[in-house]
Amino acid sequence: MRSRPAAGAPAALPSLLLALLLTATLPTAAAAPAPAGAVPEVPEVPFEHYTLPNGLDVILHVDRRLPVVHLNQWFHVGSKNERPGRSGFAHLFEHLMFQGSVHAPGEYFSRAERAGANLREGGVNGTTNTDRTNYFATVPSGNLEYLLWLDSDRLATLPDALTQEILDNQIEVVRNERRQSLETPPYGRWQKLAVENLYPAGHPYSWTVFGSHEDLAAATLDDVREFFTRYYTPNNMTLVLAGDFDPAEARRLIERYYGPIAPGPALERPSRWVPRLDGERVIEVADRVPQERVYMLWPAPPLLTAEEAALDLAATVLADGLSSRLERELVYERQLATDVTAVNMGQELASAFLVVATARPGAPLADIEAAITRAIAGLAADGPTADELARAQAKWEHAFVGGLERIGGFGGKADRLATYHTYLGRPGYFRDDMERYLGVGRDDVRRATARWLDTPNRLVMRFRPETAGRPASPPVDRAAVPALGGDRSFRAPAVRTAKLDNGLEVLVVERPELPKVTVGLVTRAGALAEPAGREGLAHLTALTLRLGTAEHDSLQLDDALARLGTSVTTAAGRQTALAFLDVLSRHLAEAVDLLAEVVRRPTFPAAEVERERQRHLATLAQQENIPMLVASNTALELVFGKDHPYGRPLHGTPATVAAITRDEMARFHRERYRPASSALVFVGDVTLEEATRLAGRALGDWRGGAAPVVEVPAPRPTGFGRIHLVDRPGAPQTFVVQALPGPHRMAEGYYDFALLDAVWGGGGFSTRLNLNLREDKGYSYGVSSSNVAYPDSGLWWAKGGVQTDRTAEAVAEMRRELADLAGERPVGAAELATAVDTRTRGYAQQFESYARILQQVSSLWIQGLPASELQREYDATAAAAPAGVAAAARQWAQPERSLFVLVGDREKVAPRLEALGLGPVVVHEPEGGRADAP
Numbered sequence: 001m002r003s004r005p006a007a008g009a010p011a012a013l014p015s016l017l018l019a020l021l022l023t024a025t026l027p028t029a030a031a032a033p034a035p036a037g038a039v040p041e042v043p044e045v046p047f048e049h050y051t052l053p054n055g056l057d058v059i060l061h062v063d064r065r066l067p068v069v070h071l072n073q074w075f076h077v078g079s080k081n082e083r084p085g086r087s088g089f090a091h092l093f094e095h096l097m098f099q100g101s102v103h104a105p106g107e108y109f110s111r112a113e114r115a116g117a118n119l120r121e122g123g124v125n126g127t128t129n130t131d132r133t134n135y136f137a138t139v140p141s142g143n144l145e146y147l148l149w150l151d152s153d154r155l156a157t158l159p160d161a162l163t164q165e166i167l168d169n170q171i172e173v174v175r176n177e178r179r180q181s182l183e184t185p186p187y188g189r190w191q192k193l194a195v196e197n198l199y200p201a202g203h204p205y206s207w208t209v210f211g212s213h214e215d216l217a218a219a220t221l222d223d224v225r226e227f228f229t230r231y232y233t234p235n236n237m238t239l240v241l242a243g244d245f246d247p248a249e250a251r252r253l254i255e256r257y258y259g260p261i262a263p264g265p266a267l268e269r270p271s272r273w274v275p276r277l278d279g280e281r282v283i284e285v286a287d288r289v290p291q292e293r294v295y296m297l298w299p300a301p302p303l304l305t306a307e308e309a310a311l312d313l314a315a316t317v318l319a320d321g322l323s324s325r326l327e328r329e330l331v332y333e334r335q336l337a338t339d340v341t342a343v344n345m346g347q348e349l350a351s352a353f354l355v356v357a358t359a360r361p362g363a364p365l366a367d368i369e370a371a372i373t374r375a376i377a378g379l380a381a382d383g384p385t386a387d388e389l390a391r392a393q394a395k396w397e398h399a400f401v402g403g404l405e406r407i408g409g410f411g412g413k414a415d416r417l418a419t420y421h422t423y424l425g426r427p428g429y430f431r432d433d434m435e436r437y438l439g440v441g442r443d444d445v446r447r448a449t450a451r452w453l454d455t456p457n458r459l460v461m462r463f464r465p466e467t468a469g470r471p472a473s474p475p476v477d478r479a480a481v482p483a484l485g486g487d488r489s490f491r492a493p494a495v496r497t498a499k500l501d502n503g504l505e506v507l508v509v510e511r512p513e514l515p516k517v518t519v520g521l522v523t524r525a526g527a528l529a530e531p532a533g534r535e536g537l538a539h540l541t542a543l544t545l546r547l548g549t550a551e552h553d554s555l556q557l558d559d560a561l562a563r564l565g566t567s568v569t570t571a572a573g574r575q576t577a578l579a580f581l582d583v584l585s586r587h588l589a590e591a592v593d594l595l596a597e598v599v600r601r602p603t604f605p606a607a608e609v610e611r612e613r614q615r616h617l618a619t620l621a622q623q624e625n626i627p628m629l630v631a632s633n634t635a636l637e638l639v640f641g642k643d644h645p646y647g648r649p650l651h652g653t654p655a656t657v658a659a660i661t662r663d664e665m666a667r668f669h670r671e672r673y674r675p676a677s678s679a680l681v682f683v684g685d686v687t688l689e690e691a692t693r694l695a696g697r698a699l700g701d702w703r704g705g706a707a708p709v710v711e712v713p714a715p716r717p718t719g720f721g722r723i724h725l726v727d728r729p730g731a732p733q734t735f736v737v738q739a740l741p742g743p744h745r746m747a748e749g750y751y752d753f754a755l756l757d758a759v760w761g762g763g764g765f766s767t768r769l770n771l772n773l774r775e776d777k778g779y780s781y782g783v784s785s786s787n788v789a790y791p792d793s794g795l796w797w798a799k800g801g802v803q804t805d806r807t808a809e810a811v812a813e814m815r816r817e818l819a820d821l822a823g824e825r826p827v828g829a830a831e832l833a834t835a836v837d838t839r840t841r842g843y844a845q846q847f848e849s850y851a852r853i854l855q856q857v858s859s860l861w862i863q864g865l866p867a868s869e870l871q872r873e874y875d876a877t878a879a880a881a882p883a884g885v886a887a888a889a890r891q892w893a894q895p896e897r898s899l900f901v902l903v904g905d906r907e908k909v910a911p912r913l914e915a916l917g918l919g920p921v922v923v924h925e926p927e928g929g930r931a932d933a934p
Helices: 015-021 089-096 108-114 141-161 164-183 190-198 213-217 221-231 247-258 306-319 325-333 365-382 386-402 413-424 430-438 442-452 537-547 554-563 585-600 606-623 627-640 654-659 662-672 688-699 750-762 768-776 804-821 829-841 843-847 850-863 869-878 882-892 906-914
Strands: 048-051 057-062 068-075 124-128 133-140 237-243 281-287 293-300 337-345 351-359 459-465 496-499 505-510 516-523 569-572 577-584 678-684 723-727 733-742 780-789 794-803 899-904 922-924
Touching: 057 247, 057 413, 068 141, 068 413, 089 124, 089 133, 089 164, 089 221, 108 124, 108 141, 108 829, 133 141, 133 413, 141 221, 141 237, 141 247, 164 213, 164 221, 164 733, 164 768, 164 780, 164 794, 190 281, 190 293, 190 459, 237 247, 237 413, 293 306, 293 365, 293 442, 306 325, 306 337, 306 351, 306 365, 306 386, 306 430, 306 442, 325 337, 325 351, 325 365, 325 554, 325 606, 337 606, 351 365, 365 442, 365 459, 386 430, 386 442, 386 516, 386 554, 386 577, 413 430, 496 688, 505 688, 505 850, 516 585, 516 850, 537 554, 537 569, 537 577, 537 585, 537 606, 537 662, 554 585, 577 585, 577 850, 585 688, 606 654, 606 662, 627 723, 627 733, 627 794, 627 899, 678 688, 678 850, 723 906, 733 780, 733 804, 733 882, 750 768, 750 780, 750 794, 750 804, 750 829, 750 869, 750 882, 768 780, 768 794, 768 804, 780 804, 794 804, 804 899, 804 906, 829 843, 829 869, 829 882, 843 850, 843 869, 850 869, 899 906
Parallel strands: 057 237, 281 459, 505 678, 723 899, 723 922
Antiparallel strands: 048 057, 068 133, 068 237, 124 133, 293 351, 293 459, 337 351, 496 505, 516 577, 516 678, 569 577, 733 794, 733 899, 780 794
16 A cells, blocks of 8 residues: 555555555556467566675666666565554554654655655655565666665664654554545445455454554554564565666665665565355445445465466456456346456465445345356356457456556566565566466366355455555765765657648657557547536546447447457546557557547447446446545535536536436537547557558548637636535544635746645645644645646645544644745745755656656647647746745735635534634535546
8 A cells, every 4th residue: 555645646446455456466467369379579677686695685677768767675574474463563664664764864755755756656655565565766867876875774774763753643644544545435344344354363464454543553662663673674675776777886886875784583474374264254234335335255376376367367357348247247238237346366375356346226236246156157167268368368468568668656667576576586577477377278267266266155245325324794874965966857758740631630759668559539528518407428428439339339349459458448527538548569550440430430329328327327426425526526616616617517417417318429429529629649669650640541531620619717716715514424534625726727937836836735745734734743644735727727726634633723724834835934945946856856757657648748739738848847847936936826825715625524523613713614515426537
């Protein structure tokens, strides 16, 4: 799990699932399979591996695509190494590792970000799961020595820097994270119930990675220091350095900073322990959830084994895409479920195979469970068909290659090297891993399914809505802080462009390092163009594009894409709709043809429309139970106005979605999906010439000109200066949104404003809001800010979950921090310099992922900005002056123009909120089905 909330990161997965998925089971994945017995060429990941005398394993991988280096440190310790009464220690210690060391006191994140680690892009963080804890950071290459000094000082001196105050604070932060991940979300309790019932008492996996509140509260300094001395040692660690560096210099620096650290004790390792269930164990749960849902779990073999690979592929056959067995039956044909997922969650001692299905209203869970049981029995009896196995392996190969885009971050090449070494002692396991999957035959899947899944010995959890509410080298002078290296000049990737005769623009970013391409079509068909009373039309239209075309029905289309190892994702936002896919280069031509087919010739079959409508209505019902979404959507309505295009529910409400007809969707598609209002964006192993040729072949005869321009009125805000409360009785936290107007994207001084936001709450970890509410007071797991900038208006907001009994204090602090920006504590020169350094030194990191590049290029295009803005943003930020940021503060940091929306327990929070003197608390009823996607 992430130790620090990364701004702009996707919503957190449930802790058990995320913890397991972040283990060594990285996207072990496979493409349209090669001829029998052959394995496609694995992209080369050259490395050097050696071991220091103190036991530290070092792996070096040079990649000179970007002027950055990534340090990834894996400690072979996770929650399985804890003991009863001290659960949650591995994760708690992950947090403590970011609290400073003897020669680098204070927040680690502040120093890392100043060195150029970009928190927003996953450039610095830590994760803990059942089996290991890792810490990673990506910085400009010139700061390699500084980063090695900084991280090695933690390993050498951290116990001496720990204080009772630090421990107490981080205990509360971790407890807040536990509440946020396990207690607040709908169905969140499944994680704790699963580990307690799937594993016997005393099994190292029989408690969650978060541990219990009681064990965390009882932690002492002696406890955590003993844990560090035992597990945070060079001989229990793998250090991976990847990126643009000189290997000889890297070896010298690693020896200098890590070599003098003493090894720790020899450790015993928990051995493989696959639990056995004696019969079916059923748990009935009544909870505040909108729909019935069933979780079915089976014990499974450990990760990186042959049977694990077979079960991974079985999970794909069962529930990955419309042509999968369970999704086809339960979601598509019988419409018993709104969603079904199967995943083999790999762990070191034992894995767990999970199937989750959410029932449609009125559909019996018994029928869903019976269908899952039958599908597993059929797979155990006959195995997958040749086509099913081919599709599963194609998806695996695509995911495997895709994981090599990034050198670092969650699941990049450094993570993969560390994974293979930690669990197998073989960092170069890449080809063997591919063979492990592509060598699986139909009978292998059949046998594994029969052995592990086709059995009544399983755990079934049914959720139902409740009706009530640690030296071999000479010592190093650690007090001598290396200077931060000189920053190399950054150049944004070139965007080459062309235009077809019909007005369609083609934009290409050439990245030939990997044999894959991400391609997407962006068009001006967002929610802005919806008629009043038809909110959700753009979203529903986008969702349904891929469910039937003039050439293929939905299942045929899904099958055709799966054979290429890909699928089409469609979505609509306020301004645009987007359809994109990610594919290996050898399949690009076919993939572009299919993408064009989806965008140009959808047929909106009535049955598909109705099926997707019902799924979307179920999603809207679930969103009513997510405090962040409720608070965010209420804030949008208040800032822009209930009937304003930016204030209306982006994904609609149950009433508006129910009223949308198939003919309205077809008409919306005809009027809005047009070539002269669209761009086809390619990122990857493709040239402009090839991309233009492919675009012309697939889309050159697309006619229709441009879509009508949508005039956007001025915002009509209500409720500024007030506190608005959505009552959620019994809520374990209050989710808080502070919102106020912000600049539009074309505004003069926009990048000065962005730096102001970076100081307030949007600049990563070391922002005023986060340091105040999380690190100083421990009220929250994290509070951050961001701005939403449209071409004509904007929104500035801060968000975070806070302790219920500190809600009023948190609101007061958030308001004060905003006022101080233009008042008693304006942005100082040092603070501005930190914000500039954080943004510019971490800027390159957002150009690793192909999908991320595509998103940036598409966003500039839709805003009417040239691709040169990618470089201008960096240059303007680097050249920012205090006067500009001060002017932005005076213009935008106005507390009287802000409002608060809270989702929490009214009885517990309202009286103290009213004492703040912001006027009476305005109580709102939640309006269902609104999604946080401005």
